[in-house]
Structures are given as C-alpha cells and as structure tokens.
Amino acid sequence: MSEKLIETRNLGLVRDGRTVLDGVNFSIHPGEIVTIVGPNGSGKSSFLKCLIGALKPTSGKITQRRGLPIGYVPQRLDLDRTLPMQVARFLRLAGGDAKGRLAMVTRLGIGNILDRQLGELSGGQLQRVLLAHALVGAPELLILDEAAQGLDQPAVASFYTLIETVRREIGCAVLMVSHDLHVVMSASDRVICLNRHVCCEGTPTVVSAAPEYRQLFGYGTEGALALYRHEHDHRHDPARETGGGHLDRHEDQQEGHSDAG
Amino acid sequence: MPDEFVLRVVLAALGVALAAAPLGCFVLWRRMVYFGDTVSHAALLGVALALVLSLPVVLGVLLMALMVAAIILTAESRLHHVDTLLGVAAHSALALGLVAVALLGGAEVDLMRYLLGDILAVGWNDVAVIWGGAILCLGLLIWRWRRLLIASLDRDLALARGLKPRREAALFTLALAVLVAVAIKVVGALLISALLIIPAAAARPMAATPERMALLAALAAAASALLGLFASFRFDAPTGPSIVVAALLVLVMSGLGAAIFRRLRTATEGIQTIENSG
The missing domain is CATH 3.40.50.300 (P-loop containing nucleotide triphosphate hydrolases)
Structure with missing residues (x-):
C-alpha cells in the first residue's frame, strides 16, 4: 500500500x-x-x-x-447545557460547503432533526450527528x-453498517x-x-x-x-x-x- | 453641562455591558463562573499595585488580573479540586487587595470606588478607555469565534481538528482580563462577574444557537445598563448595583416569558391533537 x-x-x-x-x-x-x-x-x-x-x-x-x-467521533460530547447548539449549527461548525453537508445529512438520515438541540437527541441520533460532523470535512x-457505546444491539449493527458504506463512498x-x-x-x-x-x-x-x-x-x-x-x-x-x-x-x-x- | 455628563455615563455603561455579555456567554459555556469571580477580585490587588508603582489603575488591574489568571490556568494540584483553588484565590485576592489598598493608599483612596464602581465619576478619558477595551474584547471574540466555540464544545473534538484549546483558553482569558480592567470603574470589582453572567443566563432560554445567545445577551445587558442608570438617577441608588439589579429583573422576565411560551405551545399542540383525533 x-x-x-x-x-x-x-x-x-x-x-x-x-x-x-x-x-x-x-x-x-x-x-x-x-x-x-x-x-x-x-x-x-x-x-x-x-x-x-x-x-x-x-x-x-x-x-x-x-x-x-482527521475526523474524530468521541464517545459522547462534554456539552454544557448552557450552550445552545442546534444540529444544523453544529454541522456548519465542521466547515465544508453547504452541498457537501446536505449530502451527508441525507446519507446519514438526520434531515428531520436539524433544528433539534444536541442535548435533546437520543444516543443513536447523537452518534449519527457526531459521525456527520466528523465526515463533513472529508x-x-x-x-x-x-462510538457505538450505549446503543442497543440493532442500533450498533446498523451504525457499523453505516460506517462501512460511508467509508466505501468516501474512501x-x-x-x-x-x-x-x-x-x-x-x-x-x-x-x-x-x-x-x-x-x-x-x-x-x-x-x-x-x-x-x-x-x-x-x-x-x-x-x-x-x-x-x-x-x-x-x-x-x-x-x-x-x-x-x-x-x-x-x-x-x-x-x-x-x-x- | 448635565447633558454631556449623562451622555458620558450612558456611553461608559453601554460599552461595558455590550462587551461583557458575549464574553459572559463563554464564561457560562466553559463553566468558568468562579474563574471570572477570581479574576475580578484580583483586580483590587491591581489597584494597590497601581498605587505603589504610580501606574494608571487600568494597567495595574490588567496586569494583576492576567497574573492571577495565568497562575490559576497553570496550577495543578493533586490535593485540591480546581473549585477549591479558585475559592482560595478569589477571597485571598480580595482580602489582600483590601489590606494592601488600606496600607499603601492611605486615607485618600476611596475603596468603595473600586469595590462597587463609581460610574458617575467617569471622564471622557475613561469612556475612551472603556470603548477601546470593549472593542478589543469583541474583536478578539469575533476573530476566534469558531475556534473558541469548538474548543468550548468539546476539547478532544477541537484537538482532533488541529485546534489548540489551550491557546484559545489563554486568548479568552486575556479578553476577560481586559474587560475587568476597563469595567472596574463602572461596576466595581465585586459586581463585574454579575454583568458577565446574568445577561448571558437571561439570554439562554430564548436562544437556539450560540450566536443568537450572544446577541440576545448583549441586548439584555444594554437594556439592563440603561434601566439601571435610569433607576439610579431616579432613586439616587448606587449605580453599579442598580445595573445588576436591572439585569436580574431582565433574567427573571426572560425566564418567566420562556416558561409561559412553552406552556402556550404545548397547550396549543394539545388542542391540535384533540382536534385532529376528534
């Protein structure tokens, strides 16, 4: 290699x-x-x-x-509750262009939670958002x-499948x-x-x-x-x-x- | 010229309020409330330092605030939690400052001016210093905004992105020290952190993004400054504390407003659900 x-x-x-x-x-x-x-x-x-x-x-x-x-997906975020952070804003923080972000949002199926606060998300949703954030910068x-800690078994399996597909696409x-x-x-x-x-x-x-x-x-x-x-x-x-x-x-x-x- | 006097006072209060509010947001997000307290209490030692060295008070306060901040940021202890260290530093700095000012300054130094501020005594010089400091703080904040935000969000995430959270923390602390130095004359050492924290806390329930929270906090702070000044003139109350009380009122109103708004929203949603199902 x-x-x-x-x-x-x-x-x-x-x-x-x-x-x-x-x-x-x-x-x-x-x-x-x-x-x-x-x-x-x-x-x-x-x-x-x-x-x-x-x-x-x-x-x-x-x-x-x-x-x-490097894209990094932490176990969880050390987020203070006084910091308001919409999912969409969090993704914009990762940089990249709007088109790339939109593609990632669609790819990871998080389009319906863009206006939610990070602190309100379920474990699985947060993992997807963190993954999207890590991948936006290509x-x-x-x-x-x-990364799959705290997810239940089906969620873990689908999370890893997701990582595999995304990796194949991005390389x-x-x-x-x-x-x-x-x-x-x-x-x-x-x-x-x-x-x-x-x-x-x-x-x-x-x-x-x-x-x-x-x-x-x-x-x-x-x-x-x-x-x-x-x-x-x-x-x-x-x-x-x-x-x-x-x-x-x-x-x-x-x-x-x-x-x- | 009473008009010019009022203008000076209003400008001084607005300058401090507008710079303090967005900085205060970061103080909350970075869980540095007690840190802000410590730095502002150290300001009094700075006053003593300035008297000894015949420096401008602003400079003495800035130097001391920076020094104490640097000590706290680098201090590591296996025996004490950082909270303990901050508590020790805040109150010792205040006590040392009071003793030092009394010993060194003699009778001619009016301590209350530095503890509670004396906005009515500001001259055009002071207004210029305040606005200079405020613009410096805000400029620093805007310049580092994205990096500071990521570093405040999660340290490891920032590091993985190649950012340097320690450098961001140092720059932020610098901004904090500058603010304390220029604000001590307006609100005084005891109440500076109130002006940092209260407007930011008032903005929190209404904000969905960090940017909106900073803007709303600035708005809340400006309103508190004007309201506090008005009340202070009207009822002949001390100005710094009046501004803080006004900020508290804004906070309570914002909290109540947010609660009522939530109630109304869930209520209408409930009605809609009933209508839809019926």
Whole structure:
C-alpha cells in the first residue's frame, strides 16, 4: 500500500505512575479499516487520545502525514447545557460547503432533526450527528472511540453498517476502538489486540485464532463470547490461563466512562 | 453641562455591558463562573499595585488580573479540586487587595470606588478607555469565534481538528482580563462577574444557537445598563448595583416569558391533537 497516514513508534504513556502504553508500534494506510480491541484498562482510549493529540506520550514518536484531515467521533460530547447548539449549527461548525453537508445529512438520515438541540437527541441520533460532523470535512482518517457505546444491539449493527458504506463512498481510512467484537471483526481489514502493548495483530481470522488473543479474551465462538471472559492483568504465562476471567461487559463500559474524563 | 455628563455615563455603561455579555456567554459555556469571580477580585490587588508603582489603575488591574489568571490556568494540584483553588484565590485576592489598598493608599483612596464602581465619576478619558477595551474584547471574540466555540464544545473534538484549546483558553482569558480592567470603574470589582453572567443566563432560554445567545445577551445587558442608570438617577441608588439589579429583573422576565411560551405551545399542540383525533 501507499504511504502511511499515521504511524507510532515505540509509543509509551505513563499516567499517575501507571504504565498505560508501552512500546506500541502502529500504522494505518489510506482506506484501511483497523479495529483495536483490548480488555478493560488496556489503554485503547488513551492510545486514540495520543493520536489526536489530547494526551502527550511519555516516550516514542508519532508521525502523521502533513495536513492529514482527521475526523474524530468521541464517545459522547462534554456539552454544557448552557450552550445552545442546534444540529444544523453544529454541522456548519465542521466547515465544508453547504452541498457537501446536505449530502451527508441525507446519507446519514438526520434531515428531520436539524433544528433539534444536541442535548435533546437520543444516543443513536447523537452518534449519527457526531459521525456527520466528523465526515463533513472529508477526512482521510476517521477515528471512532467506542462510538457505538450505549446503543442497543440493532442500533450498533446498523451504525457499523453505516460506517462501512460511508467509508466505501468516501474512501477514508477508519480506526476504531471497540469491544463489540463480533460486529466489528467482520468489517475490519486488520485487528489489533492491545493490552498496554500490541499483543497480536492481523486479519480478523488470524487474530481470533492467535494464542495471544485467546489468552486475552478466552475461548469463545468467534470472539463474540470471548469478550465476556478475559483476564485483567494478563501475562504470557500459561499457568495463569485457567485462573478465570472475571470481567463482564458491564465493567468494560465503565472503563469507557472513566477514560473519557 | 448635565447633558454631556449623562451622555458620558450612558456611553461608559453601554460599552461595558455590550462587551461583557458575549464574553459572559463563554464564561457560562466553559463553566468558568468562579474563574471570572477570581479574576475580578484580583483586580483590587491591581489597584494597590497601581498605587505603589504610580501606574494608571487600568494597567495595574490588567496586569494583576492576567497574573492571577495565568497562575490559576497553570496550577495543578493533586490535593485540591480546581473549585477549591479558585475559592482560595478569589477571597485571598480580595482580602489582600483590601489590606494592601488600606496600607499603601492611605486615607485618600476611596475603596468603595473600586469595590462597587463609581460610574458617575467617569471622564471622557475613561469612556475612551472603556470603548477601546470593549472593542478589543469583541474583536478578539469575533476573530476566534469558531475556534473558541469548538474548543468550548468539546476539547478532544477541537484537538482532533488541529485546534489548540489551550491557546484559545489563554486568548479568552486575556479578553476577560481586559474587560475587568476597563469595567472596574463602572461596576466595581465585586459586581463585574454579575454583568458577565446574568445577561448571558437571561439570554439562554430564548436562544437556539450560540450566536443568537450572544446577541440576545448583549441586548439584555444594554437594556439592563440603561434601566439601571435610569433607576439610579431616579432613586439616587448606587449605580453599579442598580445595573445588576436591572439585569436580574431582565433574567427573571426572560425566564418567566420562556416558561409561559412553552406552556402556550404545548397547550396549543394539545388542542391540535384533540382536534385532529376528534
């Protein structure tokens, strides 16, 4: 493939004396869909925040193609209720021309909520609006941080289908963090299994068969159940493997919340 | 010449009100209400500084406001929440300022002039300084509007767009310090943040976009200034506090108006539903 959009070399991050990321090597090429999976507290969200510049890595290097337009879809907005923000105004804030915005509004089916306030939207509506906002600037890289969190199962599936179609039309690369493995995996060109460092990476089939991935997520049907069983502090130590995963999806979601702060 | 005197006072009050209101919107959106308080309370220390160094009061206040703002923006504490730091800074700055002015200024400094403002004493010089400062604030705000708005909306979103929220915060703080410096003579250190917050809060229920909220806030602030001045002349009440009381009245009226409007709208919608179904 052609030149890399963004690349990290030996990226390390220490926060409050805790090693969050350690020696992460990563790159993404134009048009690629890459998904990062990892257990609770594995540094997924922190890694994305390093990429967009919200966190400063303690060591290592991030190189980004000059002037790379990035579209970012946060988990949620840290919106103050004193700030009135109509959906239409929010989209205009993203820039671009009116024609492009209109096309995106039609594409994402949010034409009927343009005069609503951001704070009044349902979770699914807000995600679509945030996606539209990210896509209006014609990004070459779209970054989604657990974007489907808080949506119910059908909504999650349709959200990812939407991302896939939009990507096909715009041709941007997509980097997302998720724990909806069974949905995400099929759509990804490459999956990266992250737990402070990159445990394994490759195509979805390769990763779901990899011993490192199995060790992180346990054994499940194509990773769907694996999600619910993994060890928190994994070591590459077979003796601990039977120690039993203790996390459930619920805790994973809490991790998302604390990471957002 | 009473006419010229009235014109001076009206111009001074309008200048401060028009600049304070849109800035106040950002103070609300960025959850910086207490920060505004702290910066304006630090102004009194600035008065003392100006007296010691024989500087113009505006300059002393501006320097001190900027210094305190910079300290707060860069201060990080593992033990205290930012609220605690702001509370400590606001009241210590006020107390230090009062003590310093008393010690350094001696008897000839009338403290009430700086605590509550003394708009009736403004000269044409002051009016020029106020309008200069107001235009500077508004210009800064218009120049950075989109970037400031995105940064106030969500920090990560701004960063991903290649914006620098810290720089926007610094520029905004600069505008705030300029406003405090020019407004201290009109409303005084104690009530500056009232003029920032109250008109903006009054505009909130009527506004669907940030731009409309800023314009409505400016309108509310201008109305409060005129109403407050009129009441102050009419009833011989202190001017700064009268303006703030007028702003409070506007806020209450706007809140009531919005509530009644909502009621009416849901009521007519209800009637329509009944008619449609019947």
